[in-house]
Amino acid sequence: MQFAWKGVFPAITTQFTANDGLDMPLFEKSLQAQLDAGVDGLVLGGTLGEASVLTTDEKERLVKFTIDKVKGKVPVILNIAEGSTREALLQSAYAKSWGADGLMLLPPMRYKSDDRETVHYFQTIAAATDLPIMIYNNPVDYRVEVTLDMFGELAASSNINAIKESTRDVSNITRLRNRFGNRYSILCGVDTIALEEMALGADGWVAGLVCAFPAETVAIYRLVKAGRIAEATAIYRWFMPLLELDIHPKLVQYIKLAAAQAGVGAEYVRAPRLSLAGAERERILKIINDGIASRPVLPDYLQIKL
Template sequence: MQKSDWQGIFPALLTPFDDADGLDLPMFKKNLLAQVEAGISGVIVAGSLGEASTLTNEEKFELVRCAKDSLAELPVVLCIAEQSTAQAVALAQEAERVGADGLMVLPPMRYKADDDETVLYFKTIARASSLPIMVYNNPIDYKIEVTLEMFRQLAEEDNIIAIKESTRDVSNVTRLANEFGDRFQIFCGVDTLIMEELMLGADGVVGGLVDAFPKETVAIYKLVKAGRYQEALAIYRWYLPLLELDIHPKLVQNIKLAAQATGIGNEAVRAPRQPLAGAEREAVLQVIERAMDTQPQLPDYLHL
């Protein structure tokens, strides 16, 4: 796969931890291999779902190296979520040295930059690295929206190639396509909108519940792109209660519990997060167990 042809399902990988609160690399590899078997097209490492805010830079690079060893030709994309431009540039340059194939860049953290500051932030990172970049546009969680005018300016940087579209406005997929054609690869970044945005022309999905249910996620993508909408819709309707676990403040705990239930993860999280407990945990488990009891029969989607 060419780096400029990113498409398909890119899991935002979980970061498993062991009993000593270190990286659980064997479990990380187990999950990664399940993703590859299901037909994913690339991975995002150390994103928000990967608990990036609790990871050291060296742990992030260790995850990149581990993913590269397991993935061969598929792109490994490291998330950049920093408070200063200098820190973001340093992380991007080191990521390139350790073998990352691309970067997913969030806007500046904590400080709510204005439009000009945000554009300059992204441009500075792009100019400091030769890696292809996906801009993460999520004003709901990060309070900064990358507008069409801002993307016009970012289009001047050849290595800004993709957008993780998480505004939760599905019509933004069409706005971007109308304005830029195929200049950017558009990825749906909200689990509960994956089928809608794929049908509107999104090139791929950066997903969360794919960490626990990889085959069903890839099947929806493949079926939609093949025009087999009714088959995709049947899977999507089954999937939606699970996908809603992603749009929750405790999405990390929810999805880690789901991955543990399907045998490709564990529910250990790094403080200040704590595993789900009591009635809250039971409610999430009920959603997961109900879905596992009714998992749909999948067609031979890998050969579409």
């Protein structure tokens, strides 16, 4: 599938049953909510998808199921987050054979690779596939920063064509544009600065709270890109207490609880994660329920022509 790296790409959660199996009916409900809201792509097996505790067979099932359900309406992207180049190459080959439309690629896990090693890792995987690749640059959580000079080297790989910008430095959008123009598509990867980064020229948003609030997320993106900043900002201000759930080590538990409260998911997670309990659960529930109770009326954002 030919597609553009722009718009809202949910980092979709993996739905589990109470017995720790894949809950495919609920996963389908979650997918449909995203499609109905007008998302532009889907990212499977990311942090929110609990990739580190999924088997290869489960990833295959999720990718093939999603492709079957979306029927070409939006691209299906598989995240690659592995500890070895060999395993990353294997997973990227699987992604191609399963029918994925693209890859989101993290630096090597566990080992903190230096600049030369990181570039070589990305280049090696890019050379082994014809799938388009989005580099996930998140030094806050994964310790490795992909610098401007490294992106300069990676520009020689024609299928590395997008960046998930998660440095949490909004000025990096401007640095990337000044250095590379439109060579790379840029998608914000941090919910709490998404409006700011899109206003500065980011092409889209790899979103987290979209898993619970897809319409509000897509509305903000479309309003910003249509220049209707005041309308987007009003929704964004309502959204902010919820968006802050995305920048916590327990973002998976928090966002899954939000999706459960919104009726589009369940809060079951896979160990070693545990579902929230006690005072922490009550605190997060209050944030979520307060947001649901004051949910804004949205404009007819799906009719906005971009």
